[in-house]
Amino acid sequence: MKTFTYAAVSPPDHGTPAAAFGKHVIRMLAANTGGALGMLEAIVPPGEGPPLHVHEREDEFFRVLSGCFGFWCAGDYVELAEGGCIALPRGVPHRFRNIGETEGRLMAVVTPGGFEAFFPIIELCKPETPEQIASVAMAFGLTFLPNEDRKVA
Template sequence: MSTNRTLAAKFVPPGEGFVMHTPGGDATILKIAAAETNDHFSLNEYVAMPDAGPPMHVHTREDEAFYILEGTVTFICDGKIIEAPKGSFVFAPRGLPHTFKNRTKSPAKFLLIVTPPANFEAFYSRIGGKDEKGQPPAESLIIERIGREAPNFGITILGPNPL
């Protein structure tokens, strides 16, 4: 991990950033990448569509922190179900099984802070990067890519999302 580079200020206007897609039509917008923070953290604005969320999983390389901006997101962290409305904060440290789902009828939005990022944005890019025409990949392709790529990034898929 490099810690001796000079950091630059950064401004990202609303609605801008590098967009990556995840299962269920969700999108994560990378606002600042690991390389821009000397690998200390990355920050994503995550838009969770109704009834969407990742499979139950565990990270071995990074911690995840979630701050809910809009709507309500349901989490399972270490076997506990947490209903997290706007203004809530949830921390899922590495090694802790977790998942989340938007169980409402409207999109939810949260900030996802990953620390240390451990090349996490490369994982998102590989599973949900847009194709050469700028279109998001099909849902089945995203799920296939998760199964293939997760072990390469220290992520273990534990099963389907139980929420």
């Protein structure tokens, strides 16, 4: 991994598309920041978002680029529109959902970096069963919680 001694840049309209679990654009790889962070955009249709899950390795920061999103983190719920930001700690169950009526966009920064590679790997591996998805997720320190654990959402 390259040492983070130079600016890492993601010009407008650049990035690597990943069409796994929706549309994503990988804007900055951990390899370009010495592992300090990774950055991606999520393009989320109305009513969509990930299930309740836990990241064991990284904290997440989200900025709403467009649309309106609901965020659940532990027992808290907050709604954010364009320009709103939220930081979610590792080890805490959370999820988000586009609660608007149009497609929304989120910028996500993960610290330390590495999780941004999850979506391209899922796209490449094409896991089909929940067990296969869980296996790939486990390699990234990600756990999707069973339905009976979804009390906060």
